[in-house]
Amino acid sequence: MSDTFDGIKEGHSRIPKGVMVLFIGLAAWAVWYVFSFTPTFSGWSQGKIYEERLASSRAAVKEIPYENPYEKDPKAIAEGKGIYEANCASCHGANLKGGVGNDLTAHFKYGETDKDKYLSIFSGRGGGMPGFGDQLGRDRTWKVLAYMDSVREYGMKP
Numbered sequence: 001m002s003d004t005f006d007g008i009k010e011g012h013s014r015i016p017k018g019v020m021v022l023f024i025g026l027a028a029w030a031v032w033y034v035f036s037f038t039p040t041f042s043g044w045s046q047g048k049i050y051e052e053r054l055a056s057s058r059a060a061v062k063e064i065p066y067e068n069p070y071e072k073d074p075k076a077i078a079e080g081k082g083i084y085e086a087n088c089a090s091c092h093g094a095n096l097k098g099g100v101g102n103d104l105t106a107h108f109k110y111g112e113t114d115k116d117k118y119l120s121i122f123s124g125r126g127g128g129m130p131g132f133g134d135q136l137g138r139d140r141t142w143k144v145l146a147y148m149d150s151v152r153e154y155g156m157k158p
Ligand code: HEC
Pocket: 083, 084, 087, 088, 089, 090, 091, 092, 100, 101, 102, 104, 107, 108, 109, 110, 111, 117, 120, 121, 125, 126, 127, 128, 129, 130, 132, 144, 145, 148
C-alpha cells in the first residue's frame, strides 16, 4: 500500500478573532452569572429582593400626603359646597349643625387631623356614616373636606 494523496488537507486556518472574543466573553459572563446568582456565593436571593421592594413601597405609601391640598382654596371650597349639599346635607344639615349625623362644627370623636377627617368621609364610620370614596374619589373628598373645614375651622358662613 502506498500512501496516496487524496487531495484533502487538514485546515490550519486560525480561529477568527471575533469568534474568540465572543467565546471568551460568553465564558466570562457564565462565570459571573453563576457567581452572582448563587446564594452561597453572593447572598443573592429572590426573597431579599422581594423584601427590599416591599420596604420601599411601604415607605412610598407612608409618604402619601394626608394634608388637604385644597385648604382655604376658594374655588375648591365652592365646589366642595356643592358636593356637600348633594351628599351630606341630608344627614348633617345644610348649616352643618347636625341631624341624623353629628354636628360637623363640634368635637369629632374619630379625630380632627386632616387624615382622620379624610378617612371618615372616604371610608365611612361604623355608627351610620357611609363611605363616599367610591362615589367622590380622592380629589372631591378633599374638596368637600375643604368646604367643611372652611366653616368648622375658619368660621366661614355655611
Ligand atoms: C346617611 C347619613 C349620612 C350622610 C349622607 C353623611 N353622613 Fe357623615 N356621619 C353620619 C353619622 C350617623 C355619623 C356618626 C358616625 C359615628 O358616630 O360612628 C357621621 C360621621 C361623620 C364624620 C365623623 C365625625 C366624628 O365625630 O369623627 C364626618 C367628618 C362626616 N360624617 C362627614 C360627612 C360628609 C363630609 C358627608 C358627605 C360627603 C357625610 N358625612 C355624609 C351620617 C351621614
